Amino acid sequence: MKVEPDPDSAREPIIEFRKAGYRLPNGQSLLEDVSVAVGRGETLALLGRSGAGKTTALKLINRMLDPSDGEILVEGKSTLRWDAIALRRHIGYVIQEIGLFPHFTIEQNVSLIPRLEQWPAERIRARVKELLSLVGLDPDTFSRRYPHELSGGQRQRVGIARALAVDPPILLMDEPFGALDPLTTGELLKEFQQLQRRLRKTIVMVTHDVGESLLLATRIALLDGGKLAGIFSAREFLSAQEPVAAAYVANFRMYEEAERANEPH
Amino acid sequence: MSLIDFFIRHQREIGQATLEHIWLVGISMLLAVAIGVPLGIIVTRHPWLSKPILGGANIAETIPSLALFGFLLPVPWLGARADRLVITALMLYALLPIIRNTSTGISSVNVAVREAARGMGMTENQILFQVELPLSVPTILAGVRVATVLTIGIATIAAAVGAGGLGEFIFRGLAMVNDQLILAGAIPAAALALLADFILSLLERRLRPAQS
Numbered sequence: 442m443k444v445e446p447d448p449d450s451a452r453e454p455i456i457e458f459r460k461a462g463y464r465l466p467n468g469q470s471l472l473e474d475v476s477v478a479v480g481r482g483e484t485l486a487l488l489g490r491s492g493a494g495k496t497t498a499l500k501l502i503n504r505m506l507d508p509s510d511g512e513i514l515v516e517g518k519s520t521l522r523w524d525a526i527a528l529r530r531h532i533g534y535v536i537q538e539i540g541l542f543p544h545f546t547i548e549q550n551v552s553l554i555p556r557l558e559q560w561p562a563e564r565i566r567a568r569v570k571e572l573l574s575l576v577g578l579d580p581d582t583f584s585r586r587y588p589h590e591l592s593g594g595q596r597q598r599v600g601i602a603r604a605l606a607v608d609p610p611i612l613l614m615d616e617p618f619g620a621l622d623p624l625t626t627g628e629l630l631k632e633f634q635q636l637q638r639r640l641r642k643t644i645v646m647v648t649h650d651v652g653e654s655l656l657l658a659t660r661i662a663l664l665d666g667g668k669l670a671g672i673f674s675a676r677e678f679l680s681a682q683e684p685v686a687a688a689y690v691a692n693f694r695m696y697e698e699a700e701r702a703n704e705p706h
Numbered sequence: 707m708s709l710i711d712f713f714i715r716h717q718r719e720i721g722q723a724t725l726e727h728i729w730l731v732g733i734s735m736l737l738a739v740a741i742g743v744p745l746g747i748i749v750t751r752h753p754w755l756s757k758p759i760l761g762g763a764n765i766a767e768t769i770p771s772l773a774l775f776g777f778l779l780p781v782p783w784l785g786a787r788a789d790r791l792v793i794t795a796l797m798l799y800a801l802l803p804i805i806r807n808t809s810t811g812i813s814s815v816n817v818a819v820r821e822a823a824r825g826m827g828m829t830e831n832q833i834l835f836q837v838e839l840p841l842s843v844p845t846i847l848a849g850v851r852v853a854t855v856l857t858i859g860i861a862t863i864a865a866a867v868g869a870g871g872l873g874e875f876i877f878r879g880l881a882m883v884n885d886q887l888i889l890a891g892a893i894p895a896a897a898l899a900l901l902a903d904f905i906l907s908l909l910e911r912r913l914r915p916a917q918s
Contacts, residue, residue: 503825505825525827526827529824529825530826530827534822534825536818536821536825537818539818539822540816540818540819540820540821540822541822542819542822543819543841544837544840544841557827603826604826613825
C-alpha cells in the first residue's frame, strides 16, 4: 500500500515531551523542564555534551525510565499509561554498545522480537533476509555467524536490522555511529541516510557530533546541563546566537579553517 | 597381601560402597542445584536478600560436618533415617558455591546486552531464561563442579552416622588400624572426585556460549 505524504503529517506529533524532568532517587536532577514535539517521519537529534541529559531524554521515550515531572506522550498517550513491553516493541532501540546477544547467531539476534511475537517461521526467515539485505549484509554469509565474528561496523548494522525487525514506526538511537573508526562511521552514515529516506521512520538520535546531526536530523534539540537550550533546524543551527550552539558551530568550523589554512597559495 | 589383591578380593563391597557414595552425592547435588540456582536468581533480583541468603549459606559452610550431622539428628523427619540426614547436610554444604556462582554469573552479563534486551521489549522472565541464564551456564556449572568435589569428600563422613558410602572402609580401617581398608575407601573417593571434576569441566566447556 502506498500512502501519499500528507502535508499535515509532519506536524502531527508522534512523540511529545511536556515539561518532562527526571531526577535520580537521591534527588540529583538529570533532566529538567523539557518540552519538545517530534512529528511523524521527523528525525530529531539530541545534541549535547556528556552528561547533558541526552540519553536520559531518550530513555524516557521507551520507558526505560519514568519521568519524575511532566509527561511524555507517544502516539498521543502518556508513556505511563502504555504497557512498557508493548511500548518498547512499538519502538526500535539501538544503543552505542549495540548489545547483541553473544550466544545468539545474527539470524537469532535479528529475529528475537518476531519470535517472541510468535510470527510463523517462514515469515521470520523472509524478514531476516530482507533486513540483513537492507543494512547491506549478505544474509547467506552472515545469518549463521555469531556477533564476535563480526567487525564493529557489521555489528552496528545488525543492531539496526534488529531494531527494525517488527517494523516499528519509531526508532531511538543512542550514539549509533560512535565507537567506530571515522571511515566506517562515514560509510554507515551515508547508508543510513538512504535507509532513512526509504523507511520514513520517526527517529530520535542521541549524538555529540554536529556533522552527524546536520547530516541526518530535520531538527536539532540542543541540551545543556539537563535543560533544553534550544531547538533548531540545520540552517538555524549554523547561524544560531545561542552560546552553546554557537560554540558547537565554531568547533565544527575549526576543521574547515584547518582545511583552508592548508590550501596551496 | 598386596593392595591390588585386596581391591580385587573385595571388589563387590567396594563397588557397592561406591554406588552408595554416588547416590548420596548425586541426590544431594540435584537438590542443591534445584534450591541453589533459584536462590542465586533471587539474590540478583532483590539485593537486600543477598546478605541473609549468602550469609546463611556461608554459616552452613563453616559448621564442621560431624557437628552438622549432630545438629540435624533431632530434626523430626530428617533425623529418622541416616541417608536423609546425610543428604540434607551435603546439600547444605553444596549450596554456597551454587548460589554464589549463579548470582555472579547473572550479574556479570554485559550491561549493554541486558539494556538492549529490556529496550527491545523482552519481559523480565524472557530476559532471565533466554539471555541471563544461558549466558551464566558456564559460571553456574563451575559452582556445581566445586560443590560436587567438596561433597564427594565430605560424604565419606556419612559413614559415621551409618549412611554407608566409601567412608565405611575408612572408619573401619581407622578402628582396626588397617591401611588397606582405609585406602579401599580413600582411593575410590579420590578417583570419584577427579572423575566428577573432569566430566563437569568438559560439560562446562561445551556449554560455554560464543563470546566476543
